[in-house]
Amino acid sequence: MSTNFGKNYKWTERDRITWETDIDKKDNYEYDYEEPIVDPRYYDYLKGYSDLPHRSLADRLRHKKPTIYGRSREGRRLYGPANISDLGMPTNFNFKREWIADKLLIEEALNVEFKQLLGEGAFGQVWRVRVVANRTHYAAKVLELRRFATDKNANVRESMKQMLLEVDAVRGLQHPNLTRIEIVLHVRDAVTDFPSAFVVIFMELCDGSLEDEIYYRPNHQMTEREARDWFFQIIGALKYLHENRVAHMDIKPENILVQKQPQAVYKLADLGLALTFQPNEPMLTNDRLLGTPGFLAPELVYQDALSIRKLLGMSNRHKATVCDVYSLGITLAVSLGGASRFSHYLNPQHGMTLNLNAYMRDTLLRPDGRFSETDDVITLLKGMCAVNPANRFTIDQVFQHNWISQWY
Known part of the structure; x- marks a missing residue:
């Protein structure tokens, strides 16, 4: 199977046949990081391209390998909750660190602008975001791990599962009357290098x-x-x-x-x-x-x-x-x-x-x-x-x- 999974990759009939087996070989894929995208196959799938192979929810649930959600600002690939050790919270996890510092880093690394705070709820904030390169606007939901795991002995795996629940529920689904998730970005804690102190979910922007x-x-x-x-x-x-x-x-x-x-x-x-x-x-x-x-x-x-x-x-x-x-x-x-x-x-x-x-x-x-x-x-x-x-x-x-x- 070809390793060219950039945004211009075209699916072949053989790709459809080998989807379930070759998806395990993520480490061999080449990623185009010109855009801050998820595994490009998921990105295209969620955008609704009709020539991508259909994967039912049952297929996705049977697939137990970690799923690539996004990348860190260092460019390393990051994985979903299935790949996180079942451990308690790191003792030196920086619960007090504010989101603003990471917002500035994301803006610089990904060439985006957090233009307007649209709202704030129990688990984080929602921003209007502009991608400078193509002037595309998104709604970015910023989820903070500290709001899901406030106890120092909190279970990381379970807290991460809760934080990524929305992403996990709709991954691979597409419907004109469901909001579409475009990009999922993990942000690392600056002290512990622990992934997902924050998760930023870029979604289509509505009126x-x-x-x-x-x-x-x-x-x-x-x-x-x-x-x-x-x-x-x-x-x-x-x-x-x-x-x-x-x-x-x-x-x-x-x-x-x-x-x-x-x-x-x-x-x-x-x-x-x-x-x-x-x-x-x-x-x-x-x-x-x-x-x-x-x-x-x-x-x-x-x-x-x-x-x-x-x-x-x-x-x-x-x-x-x-x-x-x-x-x-x-x-x-x-x-x-x-x-x-x-x-x-x-x-x-x-x-x-x-x-x-x-x-x-x-x-x-x-x-x-x-x-x-x-x-x-x-x-x-x-x-x-x-x-x-x-x-x-x-x-x-x-x-x-x-x-x-x-x-x-």
């Missing part, structure tokens, strides 16, 4: 989020047609994720991005809490409470209070796919009813679940709202957000519902 779109609508409410447009796109992306054994676990308006030109394209983003599953493994949640208050499926909220279930030999694990359906249903309700008083309808006992019936009564249903109890969108919301997961709609049932099927 805003569904949260913004809702906010700027009259009365902070979308029309039924506007809501149907984004919903149909996102339910397709979610179905695609589930078919590829990935559950999102944090669907909400701010995690749905939009590109406005030439027409509005909505993209499901931020898989930092995603769950991935092996082929034939049941897609069940773990013991972690995943998601955002108000958008969490009730069974996830109550599982911590149900330790008696374990004593009775009962499982606290739940179908991850219907948890996603519930969160998407709440997101649809918010896009139609507005989020200005959303927090007023959270369960007063724990503040984690939404009283959907009260929310719909006050924001969606007549006499003051736009809909009646029998309108298609209301029956869809009730089916998607049923408290009992056994009674909740599946994604296939959502697609078959009249609110969708009569239009698409």
